[in-house]
Amino acid sequence: MSIKVTLVVSDFSGGGAVRAFLLGQVLKKLNYEIECVGFTFGKELYAIPPEGMRIYAEEGYKYPKLFKPAKKILKKIDGDIIYAVKPKPTSFGISLIKKIFARRPLLLDMDDWELSWYGGDEWKYHPTPKQLYRDIFKKDAALRYPDHPLYVKWMESLVEKADAVTIDTDFLKKRFGGVYLPNGKDTEMFDPAKYDAEASRARYGLSGCRILMFPGAPRPHKGVEDVLKALDLLEQPDLRLVIVGGSPYDDYDDKLMQRWGRWIIKLPRCPVEVMPEVVAAAHVVVVPQRDDLAARAQFPLKLTDGMAMAKPVLSTKVGDIPEILDETGYLVEPGSPELLAEKILGIFQHLDEANEKGQKARERCVKYYSVYTMSAILSELIANL
Structure with a gap:
């Protein structure tokens, strides 16, 4: 009986899909059954999936509308091993929930420092009560966006909850630990x-x-x-x-x-x-x-x-x-x-x-x-x- 790996992608319309598809190619060479599940927050896929790779995507929304498709994603994460791509709520966060309830081993892959897009360690969030109210309850409130840097920071603080972490640069290794897994290439295809x-x-x-x-x-x-x-x-x-x-x-x-x-x-x-x-x-x-x-x-x-x-x-x-x-x-x-x-x-x-x-x-x-x-x-x- 083959082992199934579910790759959980934060956003198929974002750059993380490229790394997810590469990981899927590698795992297929190890004869694992592969399925990629996740959200799409854009109108189109960022990358075209490799031939034969199964994709399940739910349209992503801001909170609280996101919770409904998130439940469907949780049900679709049925692999013997869960492999979250990027430490984001829509990949690692949802995978942590599945790990707790299904008792499945969880891997996390990091190919970027997600907080770097917001200034890295310089980014701080210290809102006044009034600002916090606006960020939660206003129509286009900042904290309704799943990729808000506050949530990214929380996810990065939980990296150690993964059973194993893969990274692709020395920078990430020094910051988060983990096993070095380069951004490789199928050199038989690319010949x-x-x-x-x-x-x-x-x-x-x-x-x-x-x-x-x-x-x-x-x-x-x-x-x-x-x-x-x-x-x-x-x-x-x-x-x-x-x-x-x-x-x-x-x-x-x-x-x-x-x-x-x-x-x-x-x-x-x-x-x-x-x-x-x-x-x-x-x-x-x-x-x-x-x-x-x-x-x-x-x-x-x-x-x-x-x-x-x-x-x-x-x-x-x-x-x-x-x-x-x-x-x-x-x-x-x-x-x-x-x-x-x-x-x-x-x-x-x-x-x-x-x-x-x-x-x-x-x-x-x-x-x-x-x-x-x-x-x-x-x-x-x-x-x-």
Whole structure:
């Protein structure tokens, strides 16, 4: 009889879905039965689920309307093991309730420092009685939002209640403990030998261009603006920044297009099974993280996109990135369009050498950041529960 793992996702329309689907892929390789359950607080899924992965989603609302779908989610969490993704009320909170009543082992995965989005340890909540009343009872009251930083702070204080914790950066390890589980890649699926770069460029309308690729959703801390400023400095008409997917959160993509539309080519979201062909079209994968709290706590999944596909990876000296690449990529100081421009120029001037470095990056990815490495870590962790 197979063991079932229920992955509990705080918001399928948020970035946590990507990590949840990756964990699901890893667990499937260990022959566990997998189901992802959770809420959607947006109009569309943030990421397309991998082929064959079961998804159960309830529409999310503000409190108190959220309690009704939350009861349905509780019933759907029927795995032998519960795996909550992110320490949020809508994933870890609801999983803790299920753990207490069903007596099931509970794992918690953390791939971000959630409080970093609100200023980290600097964030405090000391309302006056009048403000507290407003925050609870007004129509658009702040405390009716499930992701309010007060609730996130409470959830982070309960991390030790999980039977095991997985994290993906040294920053999170130092802050919360847990077992290191990298943001890996299926290196058999992401295998450059299976794809022709020129054919991929032709398929996606990129022929005749030198392609810098950012295979994800731009956000201010991800530094895409710095690459676009670097392209302004270089003024080389055949250079393009290809953005894959885009952000569902706000109009940030539109603002980038308004200012730098001449450099940007946007490709739509695609299933993980199609991503290798898309990344194959890149000459260089760019991961230009800025140095802020959110970025320091992250393992950018775009790194292993580029590494697995043997692409030259251009990134910044932020968080774990230098250690992840370990001299198999190109690094500059964060927030410096001038340094990015200089490095982009150098990469294309010595592209054969850059591609050799990309091949070494793939070898490193296969060894340390593959789903098989992740499977070995999770297998041992679950065996010890």
